[in-house]
Amino acid sequence: MASLNLQTLGLRAINAQLNTGDIASGSSWEITEPKGQHAIACGLQADIKVDIRGHVGFYCAGMNQNADVTVHGHAGVGIAENMMSGQVRVTGNASQAAGATAHGGLLVIEGDASSRCGISMKGIDIVVGGSVGHMSAFMAQSGNLVVCGDAGEALGDSIYEARLFVRGKVENLGADCIEKTMTEEHIKTVDDLLKKAGIDGDAKDFKRYGSARQLYNFDIDNADAY
Amino acid sequence: MTNKAPRTLPRKSATLDDYTLSEIRRAASTGIYDIRGGGAKRQLPHFDDLLFLGASMSRYPLEGYRERCGTEVTLGTRFASKPIQLDIPITIAGMSFGSLSGQAKEALGRGANIAGTSTTTGDGGMTPEERGHSKLLVYQYLPSRYGMNPNDLRKADAIEIVVGQGAKPGGGGMLLGQKISDRVAQMRSLPKGIDQRSACRHPDWTGPDDLEIKILELREITNWEKPIYIKVGGARPYYDTALAVKAGADVIVVDGMQGGTAATQDVFIEHVGQPTLACIRPAVQALKDMDMHRKVQLIVSGGIRNGADVAKAMALGADAVSIGSAALVALGDNHPDLEEEYQQLGTTAGAYDDWHEGLDPAGITTQDPKLAARLDPEVAGRRLANYLKVITLEAQTIARACGKNHVHNLEPDDLVALTVESAAMAGVPLSGTSWIPGQND
Numbered sequence: 288m289a290s291l292n293l294q295t296l297g298l299r300a301i302n303a304q305l306n307t308g309d310i311a312s313g314s315s316w317e318i319t320e321p322k323g324q325h326a327i328a329c330g331l332q333a334d335i336k337v338d339i340r341g342h343v344g345f346y347c348a349g350m351n352q353n354a355d356v357t358v359h360g361h362a363g364v365g366i367a368e369n370m371m372s373g374q375v376r377v378t379g380n381a382s383q384a385a386g387a388t389a390h391g392g393l394l395v396i397e398g399d400a401s402s403r404c405g406i407s408m409k410g411i412d413i414v415v416g417g418s419v420g421h422m423s424a425f426m427a428q429s430g431n432l433v434v435c436g437d438a439g440e441a442l443g444d445s446i447y448e449a450r451l452f453v454r455g456k457v458e459n460l461g462a463d464c465i466e467k468t469m470t471e472e473h474i475k476t477v478d479d480l481l482k483k484a485g486i487d488g489d490a491k492d493f494k495r496y497g498s499a500r501q502l503y504n505f506d507i508d509n510a511d512a513y
Numbered sequence: 514m515t516n517k518a519p520r521t522l523p524r525k526s527a528t529l530d531d532y533t534l535s536e537i538r539r540a541a542s543t544g545i546y547d548i549r550g551g552g553a554k555r556q557l558p559h560f561d562d563l564l565f566l567g568a569s570m571s572r573y574p575l576e577g578y579r580e581r582c583g584t585e586v587t588l589g590t591r592f593a594s595k596p597i598q599l600d601i602p603i604t605i606a607g608m609s610f611g612s613l614s615g616q617a618k619e620a621l622g623r624g625a626n627i628a629g630t631s632t633t634t635g636d637g638g639m640t641p642e643e644r645g646h647s648k649l650l651v652y653q654y655l656p657s658r659y660g661m662n663p664n665d666l667r668k669a670d671a672i673e674i675v676v677g678q679g680a681k682p683g684g685g686g687m688l689l690g691q692k693i694s695d696r697v698a699q700m701r702s703l704p705k706g707i708d709q710r711s712a713c714r715h716p717d718w719t720g721p722d723d724l725e726i727k728i729l730e731l732r733e734i735t736n737w738e739k740p741i742y743i744k745v746g747g748a749r750p751y752y753d754t755a756l757a758v759k760a761g762a763d764v765i766v767v768d769g770m771q772g773g774t775a776a777t778q779d780v781f782i783e784h785v786g787q788p789t790l791a792c793i794r795p796a797v798q799a800l801k802d803m804d805m806h807r808k809v810q811l812i813v814s815g816g817i818r819n820g821a822d823v824a825k826a827m828a829l830g831a832d833a834v835s836i837g838s839a840a841l842v843a844l845g846d847n848h849p850d851l852e853e854e855y856q857q858l859g860t861t862a863g864a865y866d867d868w869h870e871g872l873d874p875a876g877i878t879t880q881d882p883k884l885a886a887r888l889d890p891e892v893a894g895r896r897l898a899n900y901l902k903v904i905t906l907e908a909q910t911i912a913r914a915c916g917k918n919h920v921h922n923l924e925p926d927d928l929v930a931l932t933v934e935s936a937a938m939a940g941v942p943l944s945g946t947s948w949i950p951g952q953n954d
Contacts, residue, residue, distance in 0.1 A: 306736075326730040332663075345723070349730050350663040369662070383717070387716040387717040388661065406716040407712070504708050
């Protein structure tokens with residue numbers, strides 16, 4: 288494993304190094320002393336493994352493609368935002384907008400995630416070991432959000448076709464979000480995601496939430512819901 | 514003479530005029546606010562309220578067609594390693610595939626290529642056709658992030674972070690279900706036929722401090738190559754410009770309330786934001802106060818129609834302008850030849866603005882394959898190129914008459930205003946006086 292010290296090399300050099308066209312597929316990298324800096328390991332494209340030893344700031348692993356990034360610490364706003372593929376793991380907690388607008392891949396947050404987790408998600412799978420804050424999955428379009436703890440206010444507000452699974456208490460649901468039946472297919476989905484995430488849990492303990500599809504086409508009599 | 518007592522003529526209310534009455538009846542009947550495309554239609558102080566002085570005893574003009582008057586502009590010189598070079602200071606504004614047909618997007622690209630300028634994507638992402646037909650393509654980074662992916666980001670020649678637009682500063686958007694074809698739905702990761710709401714705020718940043726970090730991320734992902742624009746609606750142009758500079762923009766786009774939209778509430782278009790004319794001087798002042806004028810480039814948009822508008826924007830300090838609605842007209846939008854079909858839609862050529870309904874007989878603001886096929890991208894692209902070249906030539910004509918060998922050398926001293934309002938907004942003297950309201954009174 289090659290080790291890159293962020294304080295010595297600087298952000299630009301490290302991101303450039305991890306994005307060189309000839310980087311070896313399957314190679315492993317370690318970033319030390321991140322000290323909460325922003326935009327670490329963003330825009331990665333290769334099938335590589337990156338371990339970040341410490342806390343990171345905003346947009347770590349943003350727009351990730353193919354890479355497997357682990358933050359051994361806490362993450363700031365927008366971890367793995369707009370991720371396309373690959374895997375991002377946070378061993379601690381994540382701030383707001385984790386996995387925002389992401390199209391694919393797997394985001395695992397072993398601790399808690401703050402507000403707007405999975406906002407406008409477009410196909411990503413997110414597994415949160417702890418709880419999520421308010422307005423999580425706001426305008427979530429597709430993908431799966433699995434929350435092993437509780438969910439804050441207005442879960443799934445204005446949700447489209449994303450599927451939300453929560454094991455604990457939901458403070459309340461947002462506009463057009465309703466509880467739905469857990470079928471065998473959904474139990475399997477949750478079970479698979481928990482296994483992929485390496486988080487213990489019984490999929491049967493989860494409840495499913497999704498769109499009532501009442502706001503899909505404008506109706507003046509729904510104006511108070513907008 | 515009869516003995517009947519004379520009666521006054523029937524008098525309609527200036528407050529409740531015919532248009533207002535029709536809107537009340539429409540709202541009462543349909544239960545939905547009026548949604549339309551385009552920009553503000555009300556009478557506003559505009560570039561027509563300014564005049565150029567031309568050359569005289571104190572300065573000499575340049576010979577038309579013989580003495581050079583430059584129009585080239587470089588955008589993104591602050592941080593980007595690959596700034597954009599345009600032959601003309603007129604760019605094509607962001608308009609989405611979805612709101613526009615694929616043929617219209619292709620025509621915009623073809624026209625811009627011939628004229629030597631850039632086009633811009635819109636909400637919904639970049640199509641391969643659009644990239645293929647646009648030599649210089651600016652990729653819009655919008656709150657919805659529909660279709661947003663890093664591969665397209667890297668293919669772009671510049672990135673425009675949209676904070677707002679002139680037609681609706683502070684507003685999001687909604688593409689109504691009837692325009693959501695299979696392809697549009699697929700690009701936006703949403704089901705076909707449903708209303709697609711675009712958020713009014715970005716999902717992962719909220720203010721200029723966060724935006725500075727977002728720009729860092731975008732630069733890291735694109736290897737610090739791409740110029741990064743920040744587009745704001747004409748709300749608080751001085752502070753918006755200053756904050757955009759602080760956030761790290763290479764280029765700032767200020768879009769006044771005449772700037773068009775694909776679909777927004779009429780009440781929003783007509784009542785929120787400021788006229789384009791009122792936005793330029795404060796934006797330029799902010800750049801000057803920060804010693805960033807001409808270092809961070811300023812693009813002005815919203816109601817640019819001809820070379821005089823271009824030249825006036827340049828004289829007030831803009832580096833370039835951007836056109837949207839006028840470009841669509843050049844392609845064929847609202848053409849009188851289609852009057853019969855406009856009548857069938859309950860409107861008339863020149864007034865058609867129900868772009869959200871997808872029934873555009875010109876084949877421009879539609880996703881209906883039959884209607885879209887009416888627009889020949891090559892022919893329409895040529896029309897756009899002709900129009901761009903004409904208004905460039907018009908701007909050069911004015912600049913030469915003012916003795917300038919580049920349109921960027923036009924200056925406020927070349928202008929006077931016809932009205933007190935426009936004098937105050939533009940910061941130039943009222944015609945026939947040395948009075949600039951608010952500055953030396």
